[in-house]
Amino acid sequence: MKILVPVKRVVDYNVKIRVKPDGSGVELANVKMSMNPFDEIAIEEALRLKEAGKATEVIAVSIGPVKTDETIRTALAMGADRGIWVKTDEAGIEPLTVAKILRKIVEAEGPGLVILGKQAIDDDANQTGQMLSALLGWPQATFASKVVVGEGKIDVTREIDGGLQTLELALPAVLTTDLRLNEPRYASLPNIMKAKKKPIEEKSAADLGIDLSPRLEVLSTLEPAGRTAGKKVGSVAELVGDLKQAGVI
Template sequence: MKILVAVKRVVDYNVKISVNASQTGVETTNLKMSMNPFCEIAVEEAIRQKEKGYADEVVVVSVGSQACQEQLRAALALGADRAILVEAEEGLESLAVAKLLAAVVRQEQPELVILGKQAIDSDANQTGQMLAALTGYPQGTFASEVNIVEKSVAVTREIDGGLQTLSLILPAIITTDLRLNEPRYASLPNIMKAKRKPLDVVSAADYDIDTRPRLTTVSVVAPAQRESGIRVSSVDELLNKLKNEAKVI
């Protein structure tokens, strides 16, 4: 079995971000970049399935600039076998990314595709679902447990009423939730080995896919500063302020 994992380059979650001067997005100059945390979980799950003997190859793919090679090498150091970079302009919308990933899926023919449920920069939570629609593969989103059984995969996911388990006929698409696993750290020997693993670079233009944006960002602004609280001397004063000033009751 071949497992394909999509990964995204994002601003590291430990970094404090700010809106850029043109109010078109987040300022990324000189900021530390990392693999999206949900994508790390997806890579870890693919490697675990390989260690269990269910997969014989794990391929990681990213859509973006040449800088994404850093995150692909990180995935190779964690245990992936080879990587593919679809070189494209930064900031592509979810639909454009899903179209490019669908082209890679048709080319690679994996039995299982794993993605993070969302990226911490755009928080769109769309690419996995769009990829399933474009490929016609069954999907299991927000997976908290994955079990491969012969020609199918059982995906357990959290819903409002508890847990739901879906049985998907392979090939299938899974998006990962935080509770699925705890990603490992890459060891120094594996980091050195990753430098020799194959990383193919292809151009998005080679796939002849329309990646033009469908949305226009009007402006990006930082949230308003939270005002300091006040102390009240009685319940009556509290109720009065909630009713007449905050107007919440």
């Protein structure tokens, strides 16, 4: 069974985000980039399934402009077997477009399982996995915290408000990972060197017949307002009066 794992290049989670002076977006020039943390968990789970003999090949897929291949190389250094890079002129492709691209790749590769991070830390959309499942007509399980692959099926434990829920899905299926699923491994130096020789197949959206034109328009990007200073109140009546004045109650 092949496992397909989409990975995204995002601003490193340790970097403080800065908005461009003209409000047209987030400053990406000379900013440290890395693999989306949830995607690292997805890669790790795919590798564990391969090591357990449940999968034969792990394929890392990424969509983006120049240097996106660095993120694929990171996945290859962790242990993925090969990569697919769908080259675009710009980053920030909308989730539905990403799902359409992934559907084409799934149709070409024929994996038995697609594992995605539940969301990307740049847009926090949490949409691509669900959209891909709908486009493929495959069963899905989101926010997976435990995965057990059986014969032609997969049991997925996911966290919900009331506790834990376990789903049994027929393969092929789509999963999205939660933080508690595993702890991603570090790439060793020998594996980093080996990753340089692993193949990355390059494609374009035009090759796949996908239109990248955005359907949403970002009007402006603003930094969150700073917190105002608090105050002490002398009584419950004063507290209630201040909350009413602030529109809280």
